[in-house]
Amino acid sequence: MSSNPITQQLDEALAFMKDNASFLVVSHVQPDGDAISSTVVVGWLLQRLGKKAIMINESELPSRLQYLRGFDEIISLKQQQPELSFDAVIAVDCADYRRIGDVAALFPEDCKLLNIDHHPTNNGFGTVNVIWPEAAATVEILYDLIIHAGFVPDQECAGAVYTGLLTDTGGFRYSNTTPRVMEIAASLLALGVSGSQLADHLLEKMTIAKLKLLQTALARLTFSDDLKIGWLYIGKEDLAQCGAVSEDLEGIVNYALNVDGVEVGILFKETNDGAVKASMRSAGKADVAAIAQSFGGGGHVRASGCRLEGPLPDAMGSLVDAVRKALV
Amino acid sequence: MSSNPITQQLDEALAFMKDNASFLVVSHVQPDGDAISSTVVVGWLLQRLGKKAIMINESELPSRLQYLRGFDEIISLKQQQPELSFDAVIAVDCADYRRIGDVAALFPEDCKLLNIDHHPTNNGFGTVNVIWPEAAATVEILYDLIIHAGFVPDQECAGAVYTGLLTDTGGFRYSNTTPRVMEIAASLLALGVSGSQLADHLLEKMTIAKLKLLQTALARLTFSDDLKIGWLYIGKEDLAQCGAVSEDLEGIVNYALNVDGVEVGILFKETNDGAVKASMRSAGKADVAAIAQSFGGGGHVRASGCRLEGPLPDAMGSLVDAVRKALV
Known part of the structure; x- marks a missing residue:
């Protein structure tokens, strides 16, 4: 010893x-x-x-x-x-x-x-x-x-x-x-x-199912006018249609975050019961744990998540709005 | 000394x-x-x-x-x-x-x-x-x-x-x-x-212009029925419409190559004069230098390029066909 x-x-x-x-x-x-x-x-x-x-x-x-x-x-x-x-x-x-x-x-x-x-x-x-x-x-x-x-x-x-x-x-x-x-x-x-x-x-490699999911999500990637918030969403039918599984969602939120100037990236995922799970990533300025907490969620300052009521467009609107206010 | x-x-x-x-x-x-x-x-x-x-x-x-x-x-x-x-x-x-x-x-x-x-x-x-x-x-x-x-x-x-x-x-x-x-x-x-x-x-980070170009290209990503060839294309107006420059094309061909089972990935880029530049990447089995040479181009076994006559759909058809034959 x-x-x-x-x-x-x-x-x-x-x-x-x-x-x-x-x-x-x-x-x-x-x-x-x-x-x-x-x-x-x-x-x-x-x-x-x-x-x-x-x-x-x-x-x-x-x-x-x-x-x-x-x-x-x-x-x-x-x-x-x-x-x-x-x-x-x-x-x-x-x-x-x-x-x-x-x-x-x-x-x-x-x-x-x-x-x-x-x-x-x-x-x-x-x-x-x-x-x-x-x-x-x-x-x-x-x-x-x-x-x-x-x-x-x-x-x-x-x-x-x-x-x-x-x-x-x-x-x-x-x-x-x-x-x-x-x-x-x-x-x-x-x-x-x-x-x-x-x-x-x-x-580097991914399954064709994950690639299809990425195609689907990326086609919907949207940014706020000031380019500080980027978000994408996956509807409840999308996983099955792509042949994908939940793990394939991993990393997709980074396509929203990794654009120059973006402070917060969000992936919205509609669940089978019509609720919405949101994953947030911060480039550093925004405390996304605090934002998630205000919706009953939690996590880390730069990576957090929360659950919102549907329908999906309302959920996206209210969380993006909260992020916008937090970035002022 | x-x-x-x-x-x-x-x-x-x-x-x-x-x-x-x-x-x-x-x-x-x-x-x-x-x-x-x-x-x-x-x-x-x-x-x-x-x-x-x-x-x-x-x-x-x-x-x-x-x-x-x-x-x-x-x-x-x-x-x-x-x-x-x-x-x-x-x-x-x-x-x-x-x-x-x-x-x-x-x-x-x-x-x-x-x-x-x-x-x-x-x-x-x-x-x-x-x-x-x-x-x-x-x-x-x-x-x-x-x-x-x-x-x-x-x-x-x-x-x-x-x-x-x-x-x-x-x-x-x-x-x-x-x-x-x-x-x-x-x-x-x-x-x-x-x-x-x-x-x-x-x-990780990219400009919004490169992201838009990636969105454009990925929406068009196509695979052969046997999933061994993947290709995407960028038309002559796309760079300007995305606010992108030629360097932003770098790495995009990998989205075609990096799918499980794909042997050859190709990016087609329409030039301003209506010709088509093709970049090929091989996962290892196909010698894409030899394929490129048969079209007057060249490069390495796993990364090569060639120039084809337009229009774009014809150019894509003939090169994909040549790759298909090379993979038999």
């Missing part, structure tokens, strides 16, 4: 892995790139340590990540309800215990749990906790853990770590892209990862 | 700078992010060395880069025809002598010229040449030159180097994103560069 608190945490995590023989590895519901990558990276490390690992998630798994080695071994509770036996649990990328979802129902009482996460709001729900809010992604912590354990990631494990970094930093574009992230990315590329193929597959 | 050929080249470049008192620093016509960044970075280094530097370019300068320190000092031959005196020329990011454009007319006979570039086709047209084809961008070479000279980039110089890396690697997404690129990026972030602000400004 070391007196350096970071090294000490890694020592404790490794001891947890060495002290048990079999593990259930779980990430959060509706898993993203970092969640699934972290799951398979922990699976890889446990295998190296001679341990048995069962990987699991409550939700359906995003098919775009199926190239990850180990992806096919992850059990989705949506597809099977297995009877499992294991000595301990490792939760990765779960900001709180509830994010584990229905998988938690499989845990025995007094379950030993190693909690590895980078969310600053993580309350330390594990028996052992490795929580680094300064990490851009949970895979960043796992990379250090692998090195600390004396291993070198093979090309596929390195690709999984790169996947988590790419997706949680928006392709090295978000403000969590630290020097450390770039140093790790350099090491992973040197290990043979094809960063350009991963970036292309994860960040 | 060192026996290491790379170190020796850097020594020669530094000697060139030290042996002369005043310099004309020029990059290529229609300059991109790496060209302008390289220009101001050389200006910064010459200033550190106590030298006089005049920065110049044949073309209009891209206004999106005006945040770069030194940008306002770069002379554009489009705006003024100055009489200049200098001892030597430094050409950056110019793949061949012609890329210097009309600025070359200002050079005296027997002009001493330092040629710093990363294009593999550079034929070494300088008196002194530093040509590193393995570098992702010319700023990558300049970063090493600065360190070799014993300086540390200040925050703004570091931001210019980051700008050149970002633009020439497509935001760390192209296959030229080497471990060395990521290591340099890590160092630049540690020097205080706001990578996320630069990425947002250079890669």
Whole structure:
């Protein structure tokens, strides 16, 4: 054991892995790139340590990540309800215990749990906790853990770590892209990862359904006269007509926000019951959390959401009006 | 002088700078992010060395880069025809002598010229040449030159180097994103560069004119029945109607290419004389250079172009047909 608190945490995590023989590895519901990558990276490390690992998630798994080695071994509770036996649990990328979802129902009482996460709001729900809010992604912590354990990631494990970094930093574009992230990315590329193929597959390519949804939304993109507010909408029939799913809405609001001079971008989505969900993004000047709160919603200063009564044109009118007033 | 050929080249470049008192620093016509960044970075280094530097370019300068320190000092031959005196020329990011454009007319006979570039086709047209084809961008070479000279980039110089890396690697997404690129990026972030602000400004934001052009093109995006070919077109009135310029066409072809399963994406652009320019991109299977050649054009295996006779519908029909045959 070391007196350096970071090294000490890694020592404790490794001891947890060495002290048990079999593990259930779980990430959060509706898993993203970092969640699934972290799951398979922990699976890889446990295998190296001679341990048995069962990987699991409550939700359906995003098919775009199926190239990850180990992806096919992850059990989705949506597809099977297995009877499992294991000595301990490792939760990765779960900001709180509830994010584990229905998988938690499989845990025995007094379950030993190693909690590895980078969310600053993580309350330390594990028996052992490795929580680094300064990490851009949970895979960043796992990379250090692998090195600390004396291993070198093979090309596929390195690709999984790169996947988590790419997706949680928006392709090295978000403000969590630290020097450390770039140093790790350099090491992973040197290990043979094809960063350009991963970036292309994860960040550039889209399904035809998503492209159709983007076409639909972009054709309706509207701006206020002063070009400070941009908004687009998706009606309740549009998803089905495009063959798209809710996840395909992700990122579309940025087409409204990312025009020079725009301060607030809004995506309106009509729900099946005729209500309207609004996602707002701010370029910095407007506090869209405050605007969302005034409609009973919430979120962050630069990304928030709220629910409005329909019909859609009325909902759009009243929220755009509120944003206009907030920008004066 | 060192026996290491790379170190020796850097020594020669530094000697060139030290042996002369005043310099004309020029990059290529229609300059991109790496060209302008390289220009101001050389200006910064010459200033550190106590030298006089005049920065110049044949073309209009891209206004999106005006945040770069030194940008306002770069002379554009489009705006003024100055009489200049200098001892030597430094050409950056110019793949061949012609890329210097009309600025070359200002050079005296027997002009001493330092040629710093990363294009593999550079034929070494300088008196002194530093040509590193393995570098992702010319700023990558300049970063090493600065360190070799014993300086540390200040925050703004570091931001210019980051700008050149970002633009020439497509935001760390192209296959030229080497471990060395990521290591340099890590160092630049540690020097205080706001990578996320630069990425947002250079890669995410667009003008309202470009957005309108994208709306126009995307509304027309069409796919072959087997989803292997995607194409869109811009008519001769569209640029003016959107308030857009030719540069705004850049990247639009990717919306056709970046759909799962698409092998070839094409952007057709009607010219003012009624002819049609086609830009083709291949996902890998089709050799679009060969297709372009059969229409009198050329390019690379995965990115090529050709010129077709109008009218637009006929041109689109015949090229799409040729691509269809090539994909069989």
